[in-house]
Amino acid sequence: MSRFLIRNADIGNLDDLSTQNKDIYIEDGYFKKIGKIDARECPGATIIDAHNMLALPGFVDCHSHTYQTFIKGPLDDLVITEWLVRLFTFEEDMDDEDYYYATLLSCLSALRFGTTTINEMGGYGHMDATLKAFEDAGIRVTFGISTTDIPENDVTPLISVDEALKLSQEVYEKVHGRNNGLMKASVAPAGLPAVSKEMAVSLKRFANERGLIYHTHLGEGKMETENVARAYGTNGEAEALEMIGVLDEHTLLAHSIWLSDHEIDIIKETKAVPVHCPNTNMKISDGIPKIAQMLSKGIPVAMGCDGEASSGTKDMIREGKAGSYLQKAITLDPTVMDASTTFKMMTINGAKALGYEDLGEIKEGNQADLILVNMEDDLSLTDRDHRIGNLLYAGTGHAVDTVFVKGQLKLRNKHIQGFDEQFILSKCNDLIHKLNVKTGYVKEN
Ligand SMILES: [Zn+2]
Structure with missing residues (x-):
């Protein structure tokens, strides 16, 4: 005990x-x-x-791709189309050891900065190595795998709806309740620009039958959002998700940038939870979501650090500060996203969004x-x-x-317990360099 x-x-x-x-x-x-x-x-x-x-309370990072900690540098300062191609190229070249140490490094960085819960949208493949890293780090995680069946470029990893369901079942069996209950399963289809209606609906049904979270990207890129709206005959991506029955209080919507006022009302009514990831929104030039407007309507927005290839950090305090400053600047109102609201977004809002009733507050x-x-x-x-x-x-x-x-x-x-930090640093530096050389983005030295 x-x-x-x-x-x-x-x-x-x-x-x-x-x-x-x-x-x-x-x-x-x-x-x-x-x-x-x-x-x-x-x-x-x-x-x-x-x-x-x-x-x-420990911080709750509600949108994450931990393995990206190994591919921060090579993805700096790229336009999104090139960013995605390079992301998938690097993912393809990463082996089990890379996934294990990249995930571990990201989890330990998160713990170092006070994050105790991560809502992870994992990469496709290397599941056992990834799960072992979460387990070894001892961080609380809700884990799903990013699935896509519509190509956004030549290197998008595609799987069928049946394969996505099988994969979700495998995740459920391997993850749910693991590590003394710290690990929970989710479904995590990437987002409608890369996910068919059939896949979205099937995974939502799968999640509902097991009481799991549906974790997805929403309205991140302007052009992609317009393409979805055109394909579904709606005014936006949130309307499309509502139309196919995916939005409810167990749905987490990373980014939620390109939304009409009507779609914000839809999110309010369905109780789906937007996740604000401001560092990513700024670094890869996605745009600025209407977080202040959502908050003023009583939507309990959560926060996430996203993958480090787009945000650069797993530090929720820097994430919260960036979000708060952005909202004050675009609304010309310094009272919005105040410190009280921002810390709640970083703690209890995230805990509730992930289905916890006994997390996110210091109380008996x-x-x-x-x-x-x-x-x-x-x-x-x-x-x-x-x-x-x-x-x-x-x-x-x-x-x-x-x-x-x-x-x-x-x-x-300020020291991670149970790990030799110097060993982890040295090992990860070596593996990252090896990966950079393997993919051809830097020369051997
Ligand atoms: Zn993401």
Whole structure:
């Protein structure tokens, strides 16, 4: 049984941005007691001194392609058509060892920055190596595989609807409930520009029968969205998804950029959840979604770091800050996507979107996904009265000191637990260089 008594943590209140100094007792993966706690109430517990530490729920990254951590550089500064071709070319050249270490590196980076849950849209192939990396990292994950049956270019990996259903069943059997319940299965068709109506409808039915999430891209590229609208005879991609019965509260919609006002109302009515990925939207020039408008209608938008080949980072704090600044700038309104709203998008909104009722908040009885942020070892975070806002606007994930996933200690004193970080760094650097040489984008040295 794992037990931790965290003393003197400043627990953040994400409604009013205040903090309250309390002790936190974690037993067997859950918050057992929060308040003033006598150590004699927690026999055998490891005691952690959290003096000057801000305690927040672990971040929930609701849209991810972890394996892309190995192919960041070669995809820099490309137009999307070329970006996609190069992505699929690199994927083709990656072997099991590449997938294992790329996924592990991304998970460990995410943990380092305070993310405890990832909603993964995995690459096609190398499933066992990928799942082993998630399991070894010990991060919470909802996992599905990106499937496509309409080619967007000559190198798109295509599979039939039957094969996609078989693959989804394999994912379900291998993933759902694995690693002490930290791993859940989903279906993850790439998005209507590359997915037939038949595939979308079949996978949605498969997900509904098993209570799984349907995770997809929506309205990411302007031209692709217009093509879908034309093919379906609708005004946009969300209308098309609604028409074929895919939108409901178990559907997560990464990006959701090119939407009409009417489609935002459709999303509100169906309770589907848009996932905001601002760094990707900026870096590959997709556009800026109407997040402030969605929030004003009460849509509980979640956030995601997407793949690092498009966003560059698994740091949810930098993601949240980018999103907040973008919305303030395009609406000419500094009150939108405020710190309270943004941190909720990064935590409880994501947890609820993934179907968790006991995650995303520090409260007794919830699963103990928790981060402690050292607020007194970084000059830019100085100001005890405005810690939560400062963390978002002046901080980065590097300030995160300690991370628990379901009561398991994954980061302590800013060091990943259970791994030799130097070995991982050196191994991944070697594998990335080998991959770059293999694909011909850099010369051997
Ligand atoms: Zn994506």
